[in-house]
Amino acid sequence: MVVHYLLGNEAIAHGCLEAAVDVACGYPGTPSSEVIDTLRMDPDRACKVEWSVNEKVAFEEALAVSWCGLRAICTMKHVGLNVAADPLMTSAYTGTKGGFVIMSADDPFAHSSQNEQDSRCYAGFARIPCLDPSTLQEAHDMVRDAFALSEEFSLPVLFRPTTRICHSKSDVKLGKVMISERTASFEKDARQYVVIPAHTRVLHRELNQKQPALKKRLIELGYNRYEIRGKTAVICGGVGASYVREVAGHDVSIAIIGAYPIDEEWLREFIGRHEKVMVIEELSPVIEEAARQVSGFVPVYGKITGHVPYEGELAPDRVCEYLHAAGFETQITYQPVKAPAALPVRPPILCAGCMHRTAMYAMKKVFRDGIFPSDIGCYTLGIQLGTVDTTICMGASITVAAGMSLAGETRDIVCTIGDSTFLHTGIQGLINAVYNGANITVVILDNRITAMTGHQPNPTTGLTACGVATPAVSIEAVCRASGATFVETVSPNDLVTFIDVLKSARSLKGVKVIIARQPCVISEKRAKVIRGHYTVHQDLCIGCKACIKFGCPAIELRGGLASITDLCPGCGVCVQICPVGAIGREVKE
Amino acid sequence: MSFDVMIVGIGGQGTILTSNILGKACVIEGIPVRGAETHGMAQRGGSVESQIRIGQEFGPLIAPGTADLLLSFDLMEAVRAAHWLKPEGYIYSGREYVVPTSVFMQDLPAPTEQMLLEMLGDRPVKVISSREIAEEAGNVLTQNIVMLGAASPVIPLKKESLLEAIRDTVPPKTIDLNLKAFNMGIEAGKK
Numbered sequence: 161m162v163v164h165y166l167l168g169n170e171a172i173a174h175g176c177l178e179a180a181v182d183v184a185c186g187y188p189g190t191p192s193s194e195v196i197d198t199l200r201m202d203p204d205r206a207c208k209v210e211w212s213v214n215e216k217v218a219f220e221e222a223l224a225v226s227w228c229g230l231r232a233i234c235t236m237k238h239v240g241l242n243v244a245a246d247p248l249m250t251s252a253y254t255g256t257k258g259g260f261v262i263m264s265a266d267d268p269f270a271h272s273s274q275n276e277q278d279s280r281c282y283a284g285f286a287r288i289p290c291l292d293p294s295t296l297q298e299a300h301d302m303v304r305d306a307f308a309l310s311e312e313f314s315l316p317v318l319f320r321p322t323t324r325i326c327h328s329k330s331d332v333k334l335g336k337v338m339i340s341e342r343t344a345s346f347e348k349d350a351r352q353y354v355v356i357p358a359h360t361r362v363l364h365r366e367l368n369q370k371q372p373a374l375k376k377r378l379i380e381l382g383y384n385r386y387e388i389r390g391k392t393a394v395i396c397g398g399v400g401a402s403y404v405r406e407v408a409g410h411d412v413s414i415a416i417i418g419a420y421p422i423d424e425e426w427l428r429e430f431i432g433r434h435e436k437v438m439v440i441e442e443l444s445p446v447i448e449e450a451a452r453q454v455s456g457f458v459p460v461y462g463k464i465t466g467h468v469p470y471e472g473e474l475a476p477d478r479v480c481e482y483l484h485a486a487g488f489e490t491q492i493t494y495q496p497v498k499a500p501a502a503l504p505v506r507p508p509i510l511c512a513g514c515m516h517r518t519a520m521y522a523m524k525k526v527f528r529d530g531i532f533p534s535d536i537g538c539y540t541l542g543i544q545l546g547t548v549d550t551t552i553c554m555g556a557s558i559t560v561a562a563g564m565s566l567a568g569e570t571r572d573i574v575c576t577i578g579d580s581t582f583l584h585t586g587i588q589g590l591i592n593a594v595y596n597g598a599n600i601t602v603v604i605l606d607n608r609i610t611a612m613t614g615h616q617p618n619p620t621t622g623l624t625a626c627g628v629a630t631p632a633v634s635i636e637a638v639c640r641a642s643g644a645t646f647v648e649t650v651s652p653n654d655l656v657t658f659i660d661v662l663k664s665a666r667s668l669k670g671v672k673v674i675i676a677r678q679p680c681v682i683s684e685k686r687a688k689v690i691r692g693h694y695t696v697h698q699d700l701c702i703g704c705k706a707c708i709k710f711g712c713p714a715i716e717l718r719g720g721l722a723s724i725t726d727l728c729p730g731c732g733v734c735v736q737i738c739p740v741g742a743i744g745r746e747v748k749e
Numbered sequence: 750m751s752f753d754v755m756i757v758g759i760g761g762q763g764t765i766l767t768s769n770i771l772g773k774a775c776v777i778e779g780i781p782v783r784g785a786e787t788h789g790m791a792q793r794g795g796s797v798e799s800q801i802r803i804g805q806e807f808g809p810l811i812a813p814g815t816a817d818l819l820l821s822f823d824l825m826e827a828v829r830a831a832h833w834l835k836p837e838g839y840i841y842s843g844r845e846y847v848v849p850t851s852v853f854m855q856d857l858p859a860p861t862e863q864m865l866l867e868m869l870g871d872r873p874v875k876v877i878s879s880r881e882i883a884e885e886a887g888n889v890l891t892q893n894i895v896m897l898g899a900a901s902p903v904i905p906l907k908k909e910s911l912l913e914a915i916r917d918t919v920p921p922k923t924i925d926l927n928l929k930a931f932n933m934g935i936e937a938g939k940k
Binding site for chain 2 (some may be wrong): 163164165190191194271272324327328329330331347402405406436475477478494495496497498499500501502503505506507508509510511538542544603614620671708709711712713716717
């Protein structure tokens with residue numbers, strides 16, 4: 161046993177290695193991405209690691225690995241589980257052979273997400289076990305043991321860490337990495353693997369029959385446990401349990417729910433030993449509803465009574481406040497804090513030299529009155545540039561554009577989607593738009609990498625997750641094969657040509673595809689591409705702010721004139737924007 | 750009770766690396782530690798924070814008004830995060846001040862360096878010329894290590910543990926550079 165200071169996702173990845181996982185696959189999504197990233201970067205790994213094109217693909221591959229008798233994990237963020245929900249629901253029926261763990265990382269407070277959904281509800285919906293760690297050590301231990309739990313019940317196990325587990329750090333005790341000795345062998349059994357109605361009715365009954373033993377087993381394994389300390393009690397789960405342990409009074413009993421489904425008898429017995437209980441959990445009232453089913457005359461405080469919000473994330477001071485409001489004792493009292501000083505905000509922005517800014521700047525120039533459906537990626541930051549009018553979920557740029565066209569919207573509809581998102585769930589929308597005669601312009605922002613989640617390679621990169629060369633997918637060929645006739649590829653850094661192509665698209669009917677291709681500036685920096693800096697000739701600058709309004713973080717206003725900082729990666733776009741030719745290459749004296 | 754440190758700056762200034770050094774130093778000393786970080790899109794040039802709780806066994810989050818130390822790599826970010834500190838908490842901030850791009854784009858009023866210093870109030874504040882010191886150490890990118898060195902006397906970890914954690918954390922080729930920056934930071938913090 162060794163102790164390391166690790167990120168939650170690194171600890172989870174190590175737990176997988178200790179379980180001798182055979183295959184890990186997933187689609188990047190904050191806060192889940194570093195599990196696969198850690199595994200793929202590990203030079204000693206014995207398992208196979210893959211970035212898949214979307215979560216449904218990753219899920220189905222991992223399920224098949226399990227059916228071949230091997231251990232598999234697939235990782236995704238919570239909304240990725242929506243994409244994989246179709247196989248999820250029925251994989252509970254077919255069951256598994258080798259251990260199969262689905263990691264769906266939830267994001268209370270939507271730090272980096274489009275919603276705050278609770279994956280525990282999916283586990284209840286599918287009737288599969290769900291493990292919900294309250295600390296990083298527990299996350300590590302749970303995922304390590306989850307494969308055996310999956311094998312014991314022949315069920316997929318949903319492992320649900322949250323942002324404050326995945327992206328927290330702590331000292332974590334690690335065990336030994338184990339090497340799998342399993343070999344893949346699929347044993348045909350149509351009654352298990354072919355879910356025609358006659359089979360699936362039987363499988364559904366079998367799934368339901370597994371439930372009572374499963375609930376008991378989760379208690380035996382110690383995932384759901386309590387400590388009686390007084391007449392009042394808090395029932396908590398997930399990272400919220402850590403906050404409760406930090407702030408709850410010494411005489412308040414604590415029950416920690418680390419796994420679902422919760423055994424009702426066990427819960428009834430715990431609640432029955434108290435005069436009142438409070439439930440502290442993030443997002444949906446999953447524990448609270450279970451508690452209410454068995455609480456009898458014992459009052460239950462929580463979300464349903466208005467003491468804990470349904471949205472957002474917990475924190476020690478908030479837990480303290482909720483406990484006080486419901487009349488529970490705490491060992492800490494926090495003093496009110498003065499509001500922070502009013503300052504100009506510093507939101508995340510597109511990098512200096514990022515092609516998304518340039519592409520969107522050009523779109524705004526050419527389509528002044530346009531509508532701009534967009535998608536999920538770094539380019540969603542284009543909201544600051546006025547070129548992101550809608551974002552709902554992965555792949556919903558082309559479909560929303562086509563829907564607006566179908567509705568009869570007469571303004572130009574210009575949608576943006578990144579390379580990885582296009583391959584994730586954008587292609588179907590494009591095929592549908594061409595098939596049904598939509599009138600839209602599709603700008604595919606192709607920077608050859610899945611950038612926002614930490615630069616994971618994808619099929620456009622030409623490298624697999626583990627760095628093996630692989631043929632890069634041709635986005636042009638995919639678009640042409642879908643039936644689009646206007647398919648043009650151009651780098652937005654060549655701003656003048658890019659604007660010309662946008663104008664051509666504007667003049668035509670039908671589905672026009674523009675592939676805006678320019679590698680991500682961060683990838684270029686890592687590959688040591690050097691372009692030199694640009695500089696503003698102060699004697700030529702007229703202070704018109706045309707370059708300032710472009711919004712590049714490398715351009716500042718100093719004494720009324722523009723100035724370029726050392727953040728400049730040399731894309732050269734500002735040179736093309738300056739109306740008086742005041743910007744040029746920096747020449748070292 | 751843990752010693753809670755709030756590390757703030759702008760995405761790319763090395764808040765995560767700095768908190769990793771503190772975390773590893775805790776492991777070296779056998780002290781429990783918890784940390785929380787900003788990952789994902791929020792890192793793209795925006796305000797970022799790393800919370801680190803030395804000696805903490807429970808959660809990673811610090812409550813506002815309770816941090817023992819605020820370590821900042823930018824003056825404006827120090828002001829933005831000052832409410833996290835308890836009244837007697839220490840502030841160590843770099844003299845760096847990057848004006849947010851939004852100020853230029855939207856023509857917003859921005860405070861001057863002097864105004865920011867005044868907004869930090871009458872707390873124990875040390876403002877360190879981190880850029881100049883880092884440049885003198887050999888690389889402007891070591892400002893975070895300069896600041897860590899400056900604040901290190903108030904952090905309940907041994908200097909040897911911090912030095913070992915730095916060696917273990919930074920790229921091997923930059924170890925000497927970073928150790929130099931750390932030691933220069935300690936000297937600057939004494940002034």
